[in-house]
Amino acid sequence: MAVYTELDEEVLRDFLSLYAIGDLHSFVGIAEGVENSNFLLKTTQGRFILTLFEKRMNPQELPWFLGLMGHLAQHDIACPQPVMARDGRVLRQLAGKPAVIVSFLEGHAREEITPAACAQVGQALARLHKAGQSYEAERPNALGPQGWQSVFASCTDGGDEAVAALITETKEALAAAIKAWPEANDLPRGQIHADLFVDNVFFEGETLSGIIDFYFACTDFLAYDLAICVNAWCFKAEQDYQPDRAAALLQGYEQIRSLSDAERAALPVLCQGAALRFLLTRLYDWVHTPAGALVTRKDPWAYQRRLNHFQKVPHVP
Ligand SMILES: Nc1ncnc2c1ncn2[C@@H]1O[C@H](COP(=O)(O)OP(=O)(O)O)[C@@H](O)[C@H]1O
Numbered sequence: 001m002a003v004y005t006e007l008d009e010e011v012l013r014d015f016l017s018l019y020a021i022g023d024l025h026s027f028v029g030i031a032e033g034v035e036n037s038n039f040l041l042k043t044t045q046g047r048f049i050l051t052l053f054e055k056r057m058n059p060q061e062l063p064w065f066l067g068l069m070g071h072l073a074q075h076d077i078a079c080p081q082p083v084m085a086r087d088g089r090v091l092r093q094l095a096g097k098p099a100v101i102v103s104f105l106e107g108h109a110r111e112e113i114t115p116a117a118c119a120q121v122g123q124a125l126a127r128l129h130k131a132g133q134s135y136e137a138e139r140p141n142a143l144g145p146q147g148w149q150s151v152f153a154s155c156t157d158g159g160d161e162a163v164a165a166l167i168t169e170t171k172e173a174l175a176a177a178i179k180a181w182p183e184a185n186d187l188p189r190g191q192i193h194a195d196l197f198v199d200n201v202f203f204e205g206e207t208l209s210g211i212i213d214f215y216f217a218c219t220d221f222l223a224y225d226l227a228i229c230v231n232a233w234c235f236k237a238e239q240d241y242q243p244d245r246a247a248a249l250l251q252g253y254e255q256i257r258s259l260s261d262a263e264r265a266a267l268p269v270l271c272q273g274a275a276l277r278f279l280l281t282r283l284y285d286w287v288h289t290p291a292g293a294l295v296t297r298k299d300p301w302a303y304q305r306r307l308n309h310f311q312k313v314p315h316v317p
């Protein structure tokens with residue numbers, strides 16, 4: 001569930017009067033999601049998403065994310081577009097939290113993943129990368145190799161025997177991936193989504209209709225974003241690698257943006273890094289989420305299995 005902050009209807013009506021998006025018909029909290037509180041608003045002018053940013057977000061970084069989403073939307077990427085209030089501001093405060101209203105995207109996350117869906121994800125990712133090239137402000141990836149080390153360090157005293165074993169087994173892989181990681185100038189860089197998982201891509205029928213959740217976006221290797229998608233989209237039952245999906249993902253991507261030889265050669269290590277990144281943040285949540293918390297913890301072992309796959313089979317697809 002992800003509604004951490006309750007909203008009072010009158011307070012919301014007052015808030016909406018700052019925008020030119022019509023009068024409130026109804027609002028409902030959205031159960032999906034983990035990080036922030038999201039509400040579906042229905043107004044006399046249509047549907048919108050209201051997000052209240054919760055404590056894991058650094059409010060100083062919000063203008064970068066909202067600027068990127070606005071930039072991409074203006075470049076025909078189907079993503080939420082931040083809505084300006086009458087005074088021209090997109091970021092305000094509501095119920096004591098930073099708040100934004102964005103456009104509503106039609107569609108739903110897929111339940112069945114096919115190579116054809118992966119091909120469209122690849123195309124959409126490449127379009128996002130191309131459109132992001134003209135968004136100049138940079139945001140370093142806080143969850144790059146340096147970040148992995150500090151997340152790892154903050155997991156090491158907690159958890160049961162299974163967690164202790166996972167920590168031991170991850171230590172060596174972490175050191176190896178950091179050592180093998182490309183230098184900043186080795187590969188093309190730009191704005192990446194960095195969390196393009198199945199729940200963040202909407203389809204209407206068989207057609208990709210939009211991409212949401214840009215709050216891990218950052219400036220990093222473009223091919224690393226592809227490696228994240230290989231991890232997120234190309235395994236079945238959390239462990240069986242599906243090379244046909246990966247082939248379709250890469251082919252779709254290259255229909256829009258060609259990969260260089262260096263990017264292709266780096267994909268296996270980038271896939272290991274992507275597996276580690278999600279293993280580590282899931283492990284952090286596993287160790288630090290108190291029993292009885294509203295949020296369902298995600299399984300870090302699913303990403304250990306992916307990491308093991310890319311260690312044993314160092315080629316993609
Ligand atoms: N622009 C949007 N249009 C339609 N639905 C959205 C939009 N943004 C978010 N949602 C809905 O809200 C849910 C949670 O959003 P998400 O950005 O993943 O939250 P979190 O960052 O908290 O994980 C999504 O699964 C989707 O159902």
Ligand SMILES: N[C@@H](CCOP(=O)(O)O)C(=O)O
Nearest residue numbers: 033034035195197278282298
């Ligand atoms: N995709 C990440 C978790 C981030 O959650 P989101 O709901 O913000 O996409 C993972 O699977 O570990």
